Amino acid sequence: MSTRWxxxxxxxxxxxxxxxxxxxxxxxxxxxxxxxxxxRSPHAHARITDVDVSAALDVEGLVxxxxxDDLPDRLAEPLPLLIPHPTLTHGRTPYALARDxxxxxxxxxxxxxxxDRYLAEDAAERIAVRYEPxxxxxxxxxxxxxxxxxxxxVPGNLAARxxxxxxxxxxxxxxxxxxxxxxxxxxxxxSTPLEGRGVLARWDAEARRMRIWSSTQTSTGVxxxxxxxxxLPLVDVxxxxxDVGGGFGVKIMHPWPEEVLVPWAARLLARPVKFVEDRRxxxxxxxxxxxxxxxxxxxxxxxxxxxxxxVRFWHDHGAFIPYGLIVPIITSTQxxxxxxxxxxxxxxxxxxxxxVIVTPYRGAGRPQGVxxxxxxxxxxxxxxGLDRTTxxxxxxxxxxxxxxxxxxxxxxxxxxxxxxxxFPASLAKLKQLVGWDDFxxxxxxxxxxxxxxxxxxACYVEGTGVGPYEGGHVxxxxxxxxxxxxxxxxxxxxxxxxxxxxxxxxxxxxxxxxEVVTGDTRRFGYAVGTFASRAAVMSGSAIALAARAxxxxxxxxxxxxxxxxxxxxxxxxxxxRVVGAPGAEISLGTVAVLSxxxxxxxxxxxxxxxxxxxxxxxxxxxxxxxxxxxxGRDYFSPMQSTFANGMHAVVVETDPDxxxxxxxxxxxxxxxxxxxxxxxxxxxxxxxxxxxVAGALYERxxxxxxxxxxxxxxxxxxxxxxxxxxxxxxxxxxxxxxxMNPLGIKGAGEAGVIPGAAAIASAIEDAEGIxxxxxxxxxxxxxxLRRSKETG
Amino acid sequence: MKVSGEATLHAPVDRVWRALNDPAVLVxxxxxxxxxxxxxxxxxSMTVTAGVAAVKGTYTGEVALSDKKEPHSFVMTASGAGxxxxxxxxxxxxxxxxxxxxxxxxxxxxxxxxxxxxxxxxRMLAAVGRRMxxxxxxxxxxxxxxxxxxxxxxxxxxxxxxxxxxxxxxxxAGQDTFLRGVLVGAVVALAGVLVxxxxxxxxxxx
Numbered sequence: 001m002s003t004r005w006x007x008x009x010x011x012x013x014x015x016x017x018x019x020x021x022x023x024x025x026x027x028x029x030x031x032x033x034x035x036x037x038x039x040r041s042p043h044a045h046a047r048i049t050d051v052d053v054s055a056a057l058d059v060e061g062l063v064x065x066x067x068x069d070d071l072p073d074r075l076a077e078p079l080p081l082l083i084p085h086p087t088l089t090h091g092r093t094p095y096a097l098a099r100d101x102x103x104x105x106x107x108x109x110x111x112x113x114x115x116d117r118y119l120a121e122d123a124a125e126r127i128a129v130r131y132e133p134x135x136x137x138x139x140x141x142x143x144x145x146x147x148x149x150x151x152x153x154v155p156g157n158l159a160a161r162x163x164x165x166x167x168x169x170x171x172x173x174x175x176x177x178x179x180x181x182x183x184x185x186x187x188x189x190x191s192t193p194l195e196g197r198g199v200l201a202r203w204d205a206e207a208r209r210m211r212i213w214s215s216t217q218t219s220t221g222v223x224x225x226x227x228x229x230x231x232l233p234l235v236d237v238x239x240x241x242x243d244v245g246g247g248f249g250v251k252i253m254h255p256w257p258e259e260v261l262v263p264w265a266a267r268l269l270a271r272p273v274k275f276v277e278d279r280r281x282x283x284x285x286x287x288x289x290x291x292x293x294x295x296x297x298x299x300x301x302x303x304x305x306x307x308x309x310x311v312r313f314w315h316d317h318g319a320f321i322p323y324g325l326i327v328p329i330i331t332s333t334q335x336x337x338x339x340x341x342x343x344x345x346x347x348x349x350x351x352x353x354x355x356v357i358v359t360p361y362r363g364a365g366r367p368q369g370v371x372x373x374x375x376x377x378x379x380x381x382x383x384x385g386l387d388r389t390t391x392x393x394x395x396x397x398x399x400x401x402x403x404x405x406x407x408x409x410x411x412x413x414x415x416x417x418x419x420x421x422x423f424p425a426s427l428a429k430l431k432q433l434v435g436w437d438d439f440x441x442x443x444x445x446x447x448x449x450x451x452x453x454x455x456x457x458a459c460y461v462e463g464t465g466v467g468p469y470e471g472g473h474v475x476x477x478x479x480x481x482x483x484x485x486x487x488x489x490x491x492x493x494x495x496x497x498x499x500x501x502x503x504x505x506x507x508x509x510x511x512x513x514x515e516v517v518t519g520d521t522r523r524f525g526y527a528v529g530t531f532a533s534r535a536a537v538m539s540g541s542a543i544a545l546a547a548r549a550x551x552x553x554x555x556x557x558x559x560x561x562x563x564x565x566x567x568x569x570x571x572x573x574x575x576x577r578v579v580g581a582p583g584a585e586i587s588l589g590t591v592a593v594l595s596x597x598x599x600x601x602x603x604x605x606x607x608x609x610x611x612x613x614x615x616x617x618x619x620x621x622x623x624x625x626x627x628x629x630x631x632g633r634d635y636f637s638p639m640q641s642t643f644a645n646g647m648h649a650v651v652v653e654t655d656p657d658x659x660x661x662x663x664x665x666x667x668x669x670x671x672x673x674x675x676x677x678x679x680x681x682x683x684x685x686x687x688x689x690x691x692x693v694a695g696a697l698y699e700r701x702x703x704x705x706x707x708x709x710x711x712x713x714x715x716x717x718x719x720x721x722x723x724x725x726x727x728x729x730x731x732x733x734x735x736x737x738x739x740m741n742p743l744g745i746k747g748a749g750e751a752g753v754i755p756g757a758a759a760i761a762s763a764i765e766d767a768e769g770i771x772x773x774x775x776x777x778x779x780x781x782x783x784x785l786r787r788s789k790e791t792g
Numbered sequence: 793m794k795v796s797g798e799a800t801l802h803a804p805v806d807r808v809w810r811a812l813n814d815p816a817v818l819v820x821x822x823x824x825x826x827x828x829x830x831x832x833x834x835x836x837s838m839t840v841t842a843g844v845a846a847v848k849g850t851y852t853g854e855v856a857l858s859d860k861k862e863p864h865s866f867v868m869t870a871s872g873a874g875x876x877x878x879x880x881x882x883x884x885x886x887x888x889x890x891x892x893x894x895x896x897x898x899x900x901x902x903x904x905x906x907x908x909x910x911x912x913x914x915r916m917l918a919a920v921g922r923r924m925x926x927x928x929x930x931x932x933x934x935x936x937x938x939x940x941x942x943x944x945x946x947x948x949x950x951x952x953x954x955x956x957x958x959x960x961x962x963x964x965a966g967q968d969t970f971l972r973g974v975l976v977g978a979v980v981a982l983a984g985v986l987v988x989x990x991x992x993x994x995x996x997x998x
Contacts, residue, residue: 054919064912110915268911 005501005511006743009679012497013511023243026198026215026276033200033272034063036262037120039110039127040285041102044136044354044707045150048100048129051110055126061115062123064269066261068099074229075264079255083324087162090154092352093322096257102131103150103319104354105707106284108257113265113273136354136707140293140314143351150319150352157352159321164332166407167343172308176299180379185774186368186757188291188316188701189694191361192719193491195245196277197256197286201263205270209236210263215244217252217489218529219519225255226263241519247491248691249360250287252531253323283712288701289327289361291316292368296376299342304380304391308343311335311372315350318357325350327358327365329411330463335369336406336416338423338459338645339377339395344408354707360531362691363753366462371775374458374758378765388762389431392459396423399736411532412466414640420736420746421461421645426669429732430457434649434667442651452656453664454767457649458755464644464672464747465537465740469637471526472543474503474550476630478596478605480574480589482507482514484547486539487527489519493535493749494680499543501676502743506547507554508571509588526635533644533747536676541636541741549632557630558591592630597621642738644746646670648689648755652763659783661697661764666726671734673746681748682731688752690725695753696760696776698724793905793914795921798898799929803936805887808895809863811932812885819957820940821931823924830955834858840872853879863887879905897929 017023053065068076078093098109110127114120135148142148143157150157173179199214210232214222216239223239226232244251258275266273277286294313300306315328332346377395381388397404399422406416431437439455446453473485484503490496500514507514517523518539519530528538555566558576562569562584570579577585593609601607622628651665668685675681698718702711711717737744757775765772770785801808811817815836819828827839834857853872860866864887871880881903890896905917934940 051915052919053913053915054923057916057919057923062916065916066913067915069915070913265911 005504006676007674007678008501009677010497010501010511012494012680013500014494014496018243025195025243025245026200026213027274029213029242030200030202030272030274033274034113034115034269035117035120036258036265036273036275037112037114037117037124038108038258038281038285039112039124039129040281041098041105041107041109041131043102043131043133044105044138045134046102046131047134048098048102048109049132050128050130052128052130053110055128056112056123059114059119059123059126061119062112063115064113064265065123065127066097066111066113066265067109068095068097071096074231075260079257079260079322080225081324082254082322083326085160085162085325088160088321088325088350090151090159091321091324092151092154092159094257094320096261101134104284104356105709106281106356107319108285111261111265113269117276136705138353138355138703138705138707140291140316140351140353143316143353144314144349150354154352158349159317159352160325160350161347162325162329162332163345163347164408165343165345167308169308169310169343169345172343173297173299173310176307177301178380178383179297179299180376180383182296182298182375182379183773184294184296184372184375186290186292186371187774187776188288188355189361189699190283190286190288190701191246191248191250192282192717193246193248193250196279196282197251197258198274198276199256199259199262200272200274201266202272203263203267203270209238210267211238211240212259212263213240213242214259215251216241216254216259216519217244217247217249217491217531218254218527219489219521220487220525220527221254221529222259223521226260229255229260230264230267237521239521241489244489244491247530248362249289249364249531251491252529253287253357253359256286279714280712283717284356284709286356287359287361288318288356289358289364290368290695291358291701292328292331294368294372296372298376298380300380302384303394304384304386305394306339306342309341309345309376311346313346313348313372315348316353316355316358317350318353318355320357321350321352322357323359326411327360330365331369333406333408333410333416334366334461334463335373337370337373337461338397338421339373339392340397355701355703356709362688362750364532364750366460366750366754367692367695367757370458370460370755371758371761374755374762375773378762388457389427389436392457393424393427396427397421398424410463410641412463412641414467416463417640418461418643419640419740420673420738421643421671422734422736423459423645426645426647426671426734427459429734430647430649430667430669433669433730433732434651434665436649439651446653450656451653452767453651453653454763454765455649455651456759456762456764456766457647458758458762459645459647460751460754461643461645462533462747462751462754463641464533464750465638466532466534466641467538467637468528469526469635470528470534470538470542471524471633471635472539472546473524473633474507474543474546474631476507476550476554476588476592478589478592480509480513480587480592482509484514484516484543485520485523486516486518486543487521487524488530488535488539490535491530493530493684494677495535495539498536498676498680499540502540502544503547506544507551507588509574513574532641533749533751535749536745537638537642537738537741537747538636540676540745541743542634544742545634545636546632549634550630551632553595553632554588554591554630557595558586561586561591561594588630595630596628636741638740640740642673642740642746644672644748644751646751646755648692648759650759650763652760652767654764654767654782655779659779659786661760661777661779661782663693663726663760665730666728667730667732668752669732669734670748670751671736671746672748672751673738674735674744675733676743676745678733681733684748685731685752686729688750688754689729689756690720691753692756693725693760694718694720696757697778698776700776793903793917794901795903795918795925796898796900797922797925798896799926799933800890801895801897801929801933801936802893803895803933804893805889805895806863807936808887808897808932811936813857815957817932817935821928821935823927823931826958828957834860879903899925
């Protein structure tokens, strides 16, 4: 295989179109559509006693108003529990429109359809809903106390309790020379893509077919959900993902209420209908993540080696749990990072609160788990007076121990077995990159200038490329152009670029001749979705296999035409040629023509493929084991996830007066296996680091006791600007290829965010000499910690 | 869909009864009614021009009164059809003296709406129905109280055929055309077609 494109840091082929403003996002579509707006609950928990729409009738341009009572059949049932689990004994999901009760601020109560969004909002504003407020359960403490219940039939607000263990933790802790207990918290945050959710639906009444555009991370998931809810044959529903302005996890959730209501209304009204979420709606009606409390006991020997680790944590999943237990399961398994924990036991409770639901947000439970484990590592180092890197080194899984079986079950239901990684090598790279061993000198220099600086690090392992499968389709057209399709979606990852790089190499065609389409069920109907850093691993592998199938056929057809053994052929720049025989060649486009026996010649090239011009008269035009056309379709379905890993080190400066935290350096060593495009991987790391910094220092969901989200806007929710994100992220790669797929790749999409809070906490702690147990941390919180330390 | 409500009219029960059974009154009090023709005993056909904003449609329907217990109750069965849909409803109307020469009118309607009319949401249909009813009874009350005169016979030429009643020239169209312009049966029954108008507009723009 040529490696001409694979591994090259080429610019993204998407960028010119997007930077010129030629992208087509959801709200760029459907200018002829009616607009939907929603009446949403202002209460965190309340009974609905009346909905009076009469005042809305005065809004000219009003078309329809729907409440729960209008919903027919399966649309009137609760939305699906997407990922059931045996321990999820009390799973509750919402109705598409609230029935009798609302369970969080922002819950949809009525849907208004009007000629445009202004009118729809005017009408929505005039709908008077009468509520009888009920006590709200806000925060993990209130959920655990269960003085009030989110759902009357869910005792203790407990949806699930799950335990996994390996070894005898109680015995290990009892026998350990040292035991520490830590209580650690991470607050809620959210994906906050710049483009919120949105859906457009067109019902073709004559063909009785539904076409939907959704800003989603899974077009096939939306398709299946809509077909089921609206009782439509799957083949009569198309779901197309247009350009998507970020997902970060929130858009893997499906179907959102709007994703089934909008197509339903479009069919009912026989007009296209569109819903585009606004920013406040995104804060209160989409999804959050991260909110967890952890209580840890760790036993270790005099060298700092883990002997036993007992973790109990509580996960706040909001008012409903449609996405199941994925996030806490990931925390409970990925908490282990690159370490051997000795005996390990983890138990979590997943709790209902009267707040927005949880879906995975980039990192998906790992930032919490890594925070816990890395706080433990730092605590052991502090307890024993060891260097923080030394404690980590002593607990690493060694390269010769790969594949390493933790004896636990991962989020995909498969064993937690690390396939690859060289943690000591990664740490050595990181120490060198950041200058770990020379830092004391820098600290002294700064101190002499009256400045406080600190250094921290954090390590993680990330299961990526989870199954069950993805597929790819590669067709070589008679023009010689190559059209590639895969079912999963893109939200800015650069799939069009990296998949084209793979295909260009596999087929031996110019990159410019390859065009990639993602997330369009008309082009590829079988897919899972884009999440869990799986697109490159899953679709990349599937597309490579599909391209190989297309190439094999191309060589066979070309071999017949050139009277050569296919083994003697190569494809270079889109031309099939006999190795070592100059002039004996045929273009791929011509091979495509020959691959499809014709009765009708539509142009000069096609004359070569007509029944009078080609073929073996002793065989049928298309032999029994063959098919017309030059294409390949294949699927990739691995036995388990592949585990990427990385380590971050950060140097911070804390202001002696204001306690403001400034990041001076941010260093990343990253192992995502073989790199398809280093530029894109680095871009992913940059974005991830920005979100990691956000989660460490700025972003949180400020709920009050009544369940009102007090910072539901970009004025108040502190998404970091360019000025808060490190101006440069220093990156070094280690490439340990994954044995789990044909390209040796591991996922890279989420990595950058995962150790952010842990590494920055470690650095602030190092600068201040104050133990941090909760993130994010604001300057005022750090200032208060200083004050309580001073006052003892 | 069930819609119920009540109204107080400023006249004794027997006068209210007569008004509600007088086509000359009905034609000018049923919102949007242009033409009302007697087709039999207690049976009428009607034409209603229904309008929303710039788009209007014409709808036809029939109304029949039955189970009359003068002057206390009757059942009105109304059906209407326009391009976008149909409505059929039974409305039970009860009249009770409310003291001081007033009458309490109570109605209970059970309507079946069909076609795309049904697609705009029950609460909206019901709200429209209630508002139409309120407007109708207000108009009847105006007639009863003499604010609005009903000519004994149609004076202007050309004279319409016997049994045909025409509405006076329509009042200025505007925002409330949406509300006034849509009734096909009487009172509440017309809600469905009112909404049908909205949907009819949808059909035309597709």
